Amino acid sequence: MSNSTPATIEDVARIAEVSIATVSRAIHTPEKVANSTRLKVSQAIAITGYTTNAMARSLRLGRSNMILVVAPDIGDPNFSNILVGLENEARAHGYGILIGHTQNDAQRGLEYLKFLNSNQAAGLILFTGILPFGHQTMTARLPPSVGVFEPVYNGGIPYVGVDDIAGARKAVDLLIAEGHRKIAFIGDSRTRLAYARRRQGYDAGLDAARVPQDMRIVLEGDGTIESGRLALEQLFMRDTLPTAFMCVNDQTAIGVMLGLTARGYDMPRDFSVTGFDDVPQASYMTPSLTTVRQPRTMIGKHAMALLLELLSDNQPAETEILLVPDLVVRNSVGPPGFKPGGKPAR
Known part of the structure; x- marks a missing residue:
């Protein structure tokens, strides 16, 4: 977008390939919009830098009531159950969830960083294990953030995961x-x-x-x-x-x-x-x-609770919360059987 011309909702709709009404719903009532559509709209907003002060249901006292969840791979089997815990806790406190899928692409990460800096997300949940995305000026203005599933490498932000x-x-x-x-x-x-x-x-x-x-x-x-x-x-x-x-x-x-x-x-x-x-x-x-079972839904619940505490300007008692995993014994473990030079047992 041109630096001299502010982006409009029409620009967002064009890039996301949806109607203006769909963009409006994604902003005001995201729970009524499919996740895939919300993702397209959030990406378009990030690309254009579109902002508005009239997001009545998404902004409260000048601050969004949306939480951006950034993940490298939404197909990861761990993601969906953690997301359930995140979303249930967020909705219980009047917040909605937007999903940012980076696909391990630095450029996508930069787009979500622009989105965060346009004040359209009150907080950030990071699955990536790294802070977004290298641009120091914008990274310094990140909203309250919590790492989940993967500790944030050299990030210094709170973390919730398994021990x-x-x-x-x-x-x-x-x-x-x-x-x-x-x-x-x-x-x-x-x-x-x-x-x-x-x-x-x-x-x-x-x-x-x-x-x-x-x-x-x-x-x-x-x-x-x-x-x-x-x-x-x-x-x-x-x-x-x-x-x-x-x-x-x-x-x-x-x-x-x-x-x-x-x-x-x-x-x-x-x-x-x-x-x-x-x-x-x-x-x-x-x-x-x-295997060792991660309490994924509880990880999501605790991570969102910690983020909401940060959003309330409270200093949390813990900045790293590690939940206890369970050992699940099935059928792939037994006494030693292989001998050096041994052949497959038939």
């Missing part, structure tokens, strides 16, 4: 109790703090069991099914196989399990596998996946 270290300890303690000593950790990361904390839980559990360093195997990963498969292939190529795989999340564990099945191995007879998150697919795997 990753405690959850990982539960998984590794189970494997040790079954008799495993050579346990591989799949999915280490230098940039994702949640994954790094799960690695800490892995190390703490092995330290407590006095497992020597030369029996520990750690491979990096990005939390995808493909990264689990690739890590497994690396171990086969190195001929340094563990008896158990402790995976940073369920997607990684599913990749490991698919790779083992393709090679003809049986779980848990040959290898044991654990995950983290308890996504819906975990219970449908063969065998069903032993």
